Amino acid sequence: MDRKPLRLAILEGERVLTAAGIPSARAEAEMLAAHLLGVERTKLMMFPLVDQSVVDSLERLVQQRATRVPLQHLTGAAALGRVTLAVGPGVFVPRPETEQLLEWGLNRLRGLRNPVVVDLCAGAGGLALALAHERPDAEVLAVDNDPTALSWARDNAERRRLAGDVPVHVLEGDVTDPGLLAERERGVDLLVCNPPYVPEGTPVPPEVGDHDPPAAVFAGRDGLRVLRHVVAHAARLLSPGGGIAVEHDDTHGGSVPALLAARSELTDAEAHNDLAGRPRFATARRDPAGDPTRSG
Ligand SMILES: C[S@@+](CC[C@H](N)C(=O)[O-])C[C@H]1O[C@@H](n2cnc3c(N)ncnc32)[C@H](O)[C@@H]1O
Structure with a gap:
């Protein structure tokens, strides 16, 4: 031929x-x-x-x-850290912008044995699965409220489990629920979150506007509607010395570290840039002063 x-x-x-x-x-x-x-x-x-x-x-x-169908919808795959996830219509495609946050989280876990890790707004499960891949001793929970995202995350978690990674528990939950994961209060060593954060009305490329679910991208007029709840969960869920890393819009380089700094339970609020040098995520940890058994 x-x-x-x-x-x-x-x-x-x-x-x-x-x-x-x-x-x-x-x-x-x-x-x-x-x-x-x-x-x-x-x-x-x-x-x-x-x-x-x-x-x-x-x-x-x-x-x-x-x-302008996203490349990852055509190949059916997107990478975060050292894992490749299945992605497609109905779920947010993990972005390279999140790599630095993942790295911060992994560094944060260094020296801790059997850490408890929570990924809020987990989408296809990228952060949870990438962390589980690197830390086989971790207990990892991934939470989202969207049934389609949950279905992609569960499939990805099963694939990674079959490949030998520690199982990730994929849970349905709404981050705006003040009692989310109540049984885990003061028991989470690392909370990571890439929530929807784009201010409503911001122009976005067709790959995002036509293909990412709107609830995965936009979060109210200031983009902080979901993120404010995430900060409140960190104050409640983190163990003394435990860390939070939350991704945000590049216009939030001042406001999100300020939200973290405003919580009396948290300390060391810091702003971070992504690989392109834009403000992209903020971190903090729970003040360990109240618990002499753990140090930050
Ligand atoms: C920007 S996507 C991020 C997905 C994933 N963390 C990543 O980096 O690929 C945001 C995710 O938050 C979820 N989400 C939006 N509002 C939520 C809420 N109130 N409770 C739980 N999950 C929510 C969406 O379903 C979506 O999967």
């Missing part, structure tokens, strides 16, 4: 994606080709010639991407 040069199909994909305004057009065309061939992007040179069916499939995926 007539075989075709993959390089030409990728170049054509790059051309179409560039015309559609996609910034990393070449990289994305290669990622789609790698997805179709079931290999890592770095291995594409091992496939100089491909069947016409591969060229046709690549063209179809490129056309879909050109209409």
